[in-house]
Amino acid sequence: MVELSKRLAAVVRHIPRDSVVADIGTDHAYLPVYLIQTGRAKKVLAGEVTAGPYRAAQETVRSCQLEQQIDVRMGNGLGVLQPGEADVAVLAGMGGKSIISILEAGSVVLKSIRRLIIQPMRDVPAVRRWLIRNNWCLVDEDMVDEDGHYYVIIVAEKGNEKIDDEFILEVGPRLLEKQDDILVEYLKKRSANIGSVLQKLKDAKSDEARLRAGLLIKEKDRIREVLKLCQ
Structure with missing residues (x-):
């Protein structure tokens, strides 16, 4: 087979x-x-x-x-x-x-x-x-x-x-509802990666870098909210 x-x-x-x-x-x-x-x-x-x-x-x-x-x-x-x-x-x-x-x-x-x-x-x-x-x-x-x-x-x-929430469309509405174990694992890794990128961007002064950092901070905050719900 x-x-x-x-x-x-x-x-x-x-x-x-x-x-x-x-x-x-x-x-x-x-x-x-x-x-x-x-x-x-x-x-x-x-x-x-x-x-x-x-x-x-x-x-x-x-x-x-x-x-x-x-x-x-x-x-x-x-x-x-x-x-x-x-x-x-x-x-x-x-x-x-x-x-x-x-x-x-x-x-x-x-x-x-x-x-x-x-x-x-x-x-x-x-x-x-x-x-x-x-x-x-x-x-x-x-x-x-x-x-x-x-x-x-x-x-x-x-x-x-x-579904109007872009974050939910990014992560997956049904995965969120199920509190999928592999999704949780993925989000933890994603959050850690965002943290590493933010560390590199912390001293950047360009408008582009600041904009990117702001978006990443928002994403990291949303991930934190989701992970709290999945505990």
């Missing part, structure tokens, strides 16, 4: 059983194979935009003899799907801006997707903002520490949600 990284294993936890899943940017198709081997999904549509990963995904599926349950397709983003083909779409391991571009280009297909599971490698707050502005609710979030890197998984379903 295929073994998944911690971040992909966290993605799997949010996939409803017996779903038809679209894995956009499937790379070697390890996630689709795992979903079928464990009976988590009844069918997976695996999309890749470049020839190398597309062929690698085909080979993985072929070697596992899962061609009937996993359909590997070459194409850009959600463009590999027809409306109504999938219940759940996974976009994992890409930059947040790339994910937003894929979602914007796939608006027709998105209408029939019941759940989005997104794991951005960066620009996570931008993804949260886009989802909320485009009538998706953040129904759950996870954070994973893998080899010293922190990864966020966002689970979204259609609905209306309003």
Whole structure:
């Protein structure tokens, strides 16, 4: 059986059983194979935009003899799907801006997707903002520490949600609600890093440095508030 990284294993936890899943940017198709081997999904549509990963995904599926349950397709983003083909779409391991571009280009297909599971490698707050502005609710979030890197998984379903607090969008509303242990660990490290930067900026006299220091002090204060709530 295929073994998944911690971040992909966290993605799997949010996939409803017996779903038809679209894995956009499937790379070697390890996630689709795992979903079928464990009976988590009844069918997976695996999309890749470049020839190398597309062929690698085909080979993985072929070697596992899962061609009937996993359909590997070459194409850009959600463009590999027809409306109504999938219940759940996974976009994992890409930059947040790339994910937003894929979602914007796939608006027709998105209408029939019941759940989005997104794991951005960066620009996570931008993804949260886009989802909320485009009538998706953040129904759950996870954070994973893998080899010293922190990864966020966002689970979204259609609905209306309003979050105006930029700090909450930065940190993650559902992570805050759960008082997530890994979030607490991350915030403690972030606070320590801010302290180190402020120490270097304390004698700086430029307006830019003072502005940056002021913003960092505000962030450090908000982190302190959150950590108090999580005690």
